[in-house]
Amino acid sequence: MDWEAFFAVHSDLPREGPGQAEDVAWVGGLIGISPQGHVCDAGCGPGGDLAALRQLVPQGRIDGFETVPHFVEAARRKFPGEPSVRITAESMERLRGPYDLIWSAGAVYFLGVARALNAWRGALTDQGAVAFSHPCLFTDAPSKAALAFWESEPGDIGTEATTRAEIAAVGWRVLAARPLSDAAWTAYYEPMLARCAALEAAEVSDSVAAAIAA
Structure with a gap:
């Protein structure tokens, strides 16, 4: 795994799994x-x-x-x-x-x-x-x-x-x-999707783009 790319996506997220x-x-x-x-x-x-x-x-x-x-x-x-x-x-x-x-x-x-x-x-x-x-x-x-x-x-x-x-x-x-609940999953995925959108707008490297796609 490309950890640098992984943490480009997973930095500053409130949680790393579903829950509330x-x-x-x-x-x-x-x-x-x-x-x-x-x-x-x-x-x-x-x-x-x-x-x-x-x-x-x-x-x-x-x-x-x-x-x-x-x-x-x-x-x-x-x-x-x-x-x-x-x-x-x-x-x-x-x-x-x-x-x-x-x-x-x-x-x-x-x-x-x-x-x-x-x-x-x-x-x-x-x-x-x-x-x-x-x-x-x-x-x-x-x-x-x-x-x-x-x-x-x-x-x-x-x-x-x-x-x-x-x-x-x-x-x-x-x-x-x-x-x-659906809310628990939303609490996990919504911030991650926002993070991915921000990275894509910044024209990320191929490795980060692959991490986003994963």
């Missing part, structure tokens, strides 16, 4: 987390969910884990000088905790569901929970275009049923699940 503050609030209400809770944002990217997580635990602490230096820097700019929000440039497999909530918006895909859950088992409090979003097919007969898209991607996806089975196979149970 309402998703965080829904999870917080579901598990009844304390305002003094300890939360981890695993694979936090540029920190798109940090503000919503901060609202969830206003007297608590948030640890973000991210390995991409550009995103680490962006996330750290979200709450400068705030000791209760700490961003660590380290793999999200190495969480220490203990956390009341491990939140991960889209990043589990890069590890795999079973691998992530096995890595995080010892990083939760006794009543702690994991909340993550993960791509899956909501039909048993996906279109050829959908299958072709995911065949070109590095990770594996299944259906909602196979994802639930994978979770159960490593000893976890699902408290609740729901599809991400």
